[in-house]
Amino acid sequence: MGRRGLFILFEGCDRSGKTTQSTRLVEALNESGVKAKLVKFPDRSTAIGKMIDGYLTQKTQLDDHAIHLLFSANRWEAMGQMRADLESGTTLVVDRYAFSGVAFSAAKRLGLKWCKAPDVGLIAPDHVFFLDIHPDDAAKRPGYGEELYEKSQLQLEVRAKFFTIMDKSWTVIDALKDVDQIHSQIMTLTKRDLERHEEDPTPIGKLWI
Ligand code: 2DT
Numbered sequence: 001m002g003r004r005g006l007f008i009l010f011e012g013c014d015r016s017g018k019t020t021q022s023t024r025l026v027e028a029l030n031e032s033g034v035k036a037k038l039v040k041f042p043d044r045s046t047a048i049g050k051m052i053d054g055y056l057t058q059k060t061q062l063d064d065h066a067i068h069l070l071f072s073a074n075r076w077e078a079m080g081q082m083r084a085d086l087e088s089g090t091t092l093v094v095d096r097y098a099f100s101g102v103a104f105s106a107a108k109r110l111g112l113k114w115c116k117a118p119d120v121g122l123i124a125p126d127h128v129f130f131l132d133i134h135p136d137d138a139a140k141r142p143g144y145g146e147e148l149y150e151k152s153q154l155q156l157e158v159r160a161k162f163f164t165i166m167d168k169s170w171t172v173i174d175a176l177k178d179v180d181q182i183h184s185q186i187m188t189l190t191k192r193d194l195e196r197h198e199e200d201p202t203p204i205g206k207l208w209i
Contacts, residue, residue: 003201005035005091006193007082007123011099011162012131013155014147015138016175017182021131022095024183025190029091034194037085040095041075048074056147068105072098072118082123086204091194098122098207102165104149107157112165116208124205127193129186130166133175135159 008025010018022038029036044053048070054060055067062070075098085092098119105115135155144150149158166172171189173182 002089003198004204005086005089006127006190006197007086007092007094007125007204008190008193009094009097009099009125009128010131011096011103011128011170012175013133013135013138013159013162014150015141015144016131016133017179018095018131020179021129021182021186022093025186026093028183028187029093029190032191034091035089036091036093038093038095039078039082041078041097041100042071043074043078046074046077048077056149058148064105064108064110068101068110068115069118071101071105075101075119075122079123083204086123094125097125099128099162099165103158103161104154106161107154120206120208122207124207126197126202126205127189128166128170129189130162130170130172131175131182132159132172137176 010022012018019040022040026036026038042052042056043049051060051062052067052070052074055062055070082092098116101119102112102115106112135152138144138155139152149155173185175182
């Protein structure tokens with residue numbers, strides 16, 4: 001059997017360029033012959049995702065705990081497909097995951113331990129790229145402020161929470177750098193990861209255990 005795919009994750013505050021960079025990485029990997037697929041959380045297309053979308057676009061209101069659990073459930077419902085893709089050799093490039101879940105809910109004052117619990121056992125990423133932007137700079141980018149969480153004070157707290165939950169497997173990238181420069185840095189590191197995995201494959205990991 002061939003090697004499993006890698007799980008590359010992009011995290012960061014709103015308008016940090018995650019969607020641009022994750023899309024470009026998938027395109028570049030596919031062009032270089034590495035089978036790769038983009039996955040985005042929340043996945044607003046499912047029944048759970050539609051509830052999340054209603055909340056984020058401020059059509060409905062939900063208790064902070066309830067929405068936290070819906071975000072987690074939205075990841076759990078994707079696990080079967082993600083595992084199948086990784087096992088069949090597809091590299092997954094993921095735009096937000098459980099770390100966003102914890103950072104946003106903890107910024108809303110839910111306890112860190114409580115926030116992490118529902119995501120225990122999810123597939124763990126192999127490498128996390130954190131696109132770091134100060135909320136004052138994010139606020140200058142187009143489209144900022146359209147959704148519920150795009151407020152500078154909350155984003156400041158989210159950013160601080162991300163820094164408390166990240167570990168040495170994360171790469172922090174200055175999101176104000178040139179888009180092409182960021183892309184080539186990420187591509188170089190991803191190729192290095194793929195080479196290491198080719199020489200010394202590791203099994204799919206689990207979150208927070
Ligand atoms: P996008 O703008 O990237 O679609 O994100 N969020 C996201 C949470 O609060 N918890 C989660 O588990 C996830 C994945 C971050 C929509 C918003 O939803 C927040 C921004």
